[in-house]
Amino acid sequence: MAATGRVARVLIDSALPQLDHLFDYRIPEELLGDAIPGVRVKVPLRSAGRIADGYLIDFPDAEYEGALSDVDAVVSPVPVLSPEVWALARRVADRSAGTANDVVRLAVPGRQVRVEKAWLAARAAEAAGGAPDPAPFAASPVRGYEPGRVESAVAGEQRIALQARPHLSELPDGTWVGEWAVTLASAAAGCWASGRSAIVVVPDYRDQDQLAAALAAIAPREAVVRADARQSNAERYRAFLDALASPRIVIGNRSAVYAPATELGLIAVWDDGDPLHAEPLSPYVHARDAALVRQELQGGALIFAGHSRSAEVQRLVEVGWLLDVAPERAISPKVLPTANQAANDAAARSARIPSTAWQTAKASLESGPVLVQVARPGYAPVLACANCGQAARCNRCEGPLGQTRSGATPSCGWCGALATDWHCDNCEHTRFRMVTVGAGRTAEELGRAFPGVRVVVADGEHPLQTIGASPALVVATRGAEPIAAGGYRAILLLDGERMLARETLRVAEDCMRWWSNAAALAAPGAPTVLVGVGGRLARDLATWRQVDFAHQELADRRALRFPPAVRLASLTGSAEVVDEAVAEVDPAILIDVLGPVPLADGAARTILRFDYAHGPEVASAVRAAIVRNATRRRRAPAGKGGFRPAPSLKVRFDDPELA
Structure with missing residues (x-):
């Protein structure tokens, strides 16, 4: 109007x-x-x-x-800025003490004049009666769950936590994808068939390609639009306009949660625990939180799906905000935890894997590919002094030193300088030793242990999404595992102790997610060997009780008043500005104040802990401090009339780096 x-x-x-x-x-x-x-x-x-x-x-x-x-x-x-998206941008910005403009930039792509003119001309032709009637379409049912359970959740605008079925599925064109992609594609196609839009948010392009392949086999081509950074500006703007005009199935990464959606009927988020869902730009709103706010404002169904479950989703289930939905028949992968043991033969020793894992791989290679998951890419990503054991640092910039291949001169991971005349800052020794073994060195060792077997490396430098059914050893870093036709005949999960040694609150949750996603790539009945890990984590993975594991993780965090039992806000800047911002918040609504802690760059950081009910008050008070700091007049340096330094206060709510 x-x-x-x-x-x-x-x-x-x-x-x-x-x-x-x-x-x-x-x-x-x-x-x-x-x-x-x-x-x-x-x-x-x-x-x-x-x-x-x-x-x-x-x-x-x-x-x-x-x-x-x-x-x-x-x-x-x-x-281009619909009222629903504007309301969402305003709400999530206020919740995070940010600006709505920063959210709008994520939601609305830059204008492409030529694309827009062509789109307007096509719309005018449709209005004049030039567009053909759409072909009738009936969505296929969601399989593997109680008949009609997922469909009724979408139709009834329910909020559910969906336990994904952990295996692969072959599409009619011979493409293999995760069964989760078929599940979400069927739910989204059913929503679109009812005349409503669906938004499906995934962590990265690998997941997006699986979802797109599943939708291509289920839904009409014109129903699906993509929204991701791999598109050109023109392609992204064209997809944006199509989603703005009529109901579509929008698939993409974290920013897709802000896509325009006519008659929104479904928002689905796959693997919300993946750190790629955390927005690195201000106001740092996680895709999970944006989906929750949008569903509350605009209605429609909400699905959080995954092979494992984040503590945040488990909290929402336990408070009754989400309903737990499990597969009709539980068919879990065969996971075999093993303790670290010395190999009994030379081949196993050279491959740095225990004899059980070596024998499993040897037997499975007779029928197809075997996946070996490792912690780090590269050849020897971390080196140390051979004498005192101190981590080797670049003598020029103090960056970490690593080795890219066998016999290569170590180089700095920051400045790239070759360590030709390196000496240890602690003991003046000049020789290195390897501390961690990356994918390249593992592939080299496995090649010696399994002579005549093809060895393939898949990591960030060697991206690989699919592999055939012929025998091969696939050495992949976590999250970079390719999909094998028919599934892997065995999966070896190495470096478990090293992965668990990370200093973060979410280390156990992350490991459960990495290993569950890898185990879901196995062929039916194929073994998954977890090397060097025991305890509750290994037990819950072996029995495929990820929900019980998430419940216990949440209980432990509640006892310690850690997220997501409470909320956090980190304030970083000069000590004076941080103290002023903390003083704006009423101490009565805070659980406690941690800090300030001095940082390496001369700044300071303070952490506020508070209950969810007091989130709006904390955000409002901190935002007032941000505005006051930004508008404060400062004395201009000599020779720079009117100059004002940039604001020196960074605020991040629910900071994942602190958890």
Whole structure:
């Protein structure tokens, strides 16, 4: 609907926190026809006569009698910022003490004029009757669960935590994908068939390609649009406009949760515990949190699916916000935990794996590929002094030294300098020893232990998504495992103790997720050998009781008042600014204040812990401190008139680096 008045509220496209509110402008008579909520506009700023970009948000109900600046231009007639996405951006920004503009930049791609003109012309042709009627489509049922259970959850706009079926599935064209992709594709296709949009958010391009392949076999091609960083600007904007115009199935990574969705019926998030779902840009909103807020604001069903379960989702299940949905018949992988043991033969010793794992791999290689998961990429990613054992650091920049291949001169991982004249800072020794073994060195050792067998490396430097059914040893880092046709005939999970040695609260949860996702790639009945790990983690993985493991993890964190039992906010900046921001928060609503702790760059960090009920109060108080710090006048350095340093306060709620 066109504007009925002459006053519009406009969001100015600026990252400055002091401009994070709506401004009133007058709409000239000649722009009334194009001025609708959501369109891009240009408006004047009173400082220095500048023209700023912005979005027309809405029209106030009351008439304004005073003098207002005029909207300079309506850039495009397309309402790219829908009211639902604007409400979502405002809510998640307020929840995280951030600015709505930072969220809008994630939600709305840059304008591509040529693409937009072609899209508008196609829409005009459709309106004139040139578009054919869509072919009838009936979605296939979601298999493996109680008949109609997932479909009824989508139709009834329920919120569920879905336990994924841990095996592979072959599509009609011969492509192999995880069964989880078929499950989510079927749920999304059923939602689209009912005339509603679906958004499916996955961690990275590997998962997205599996989901796209499953949708290609289930849903019509025109129903699916992709939203990811691999697209060109033109492709991304075209997909955005298509999703804006009519119901679609939108698939993509974390920013897809902000995609426009006509008649939203479903939001599904796969593997929410993956750190790739955490947004690295301000206001650092996790895709899981954005999905929860959007479902609350806009309605529709909400699905969190995974082979394992994060403590955050488990908390939502236990408080009754999510319903737990398990497969109809539990068919779990065959996981065999083993203790570290000395190999009984030379081949096993050279491969640095125990005899049980070596024998399992040898027998399984007769029928197909075997997966070997390791902790680190490279050849020898970490070196140490051969005399005192201190970690080897670059004599130029103090970066870590590593070895890229056998016999190569170690080099710095930061500056790339070769350590040709290296000496230990502690004892002045000049020789190295390997501390960790990467994928390259493991492949070399396995090649000697299994002569005549093809060895394949899959990691960040050697990306590989699929592999055939012929015998091969596939050495992959966690998360980079390719999918084997028919599944792996055996899976060896190495470096378990090294993975568990990471200093983070989520180390056990992460290991459960890495190992569960790897075990789900096995062929039916194929063994998965977990090397060197015992205790509750190994037991729950072997019995495929990831939900029980998540429950115990959450109970332990509740006892210690750690996330997600409570919320955290980290404040980083100069000690003076951090102390002022902490003083803005009422101590009565905080559990405690940790810090300030000095950091390496001269800054300080303080952590606030508080209950979920007090989150809005903490965010509001911290945001007031951010605005005050940003607008504070500072003395300009000599020779730089009018210069103001950038704000020196960084605020991050639910900081994953602290957990």
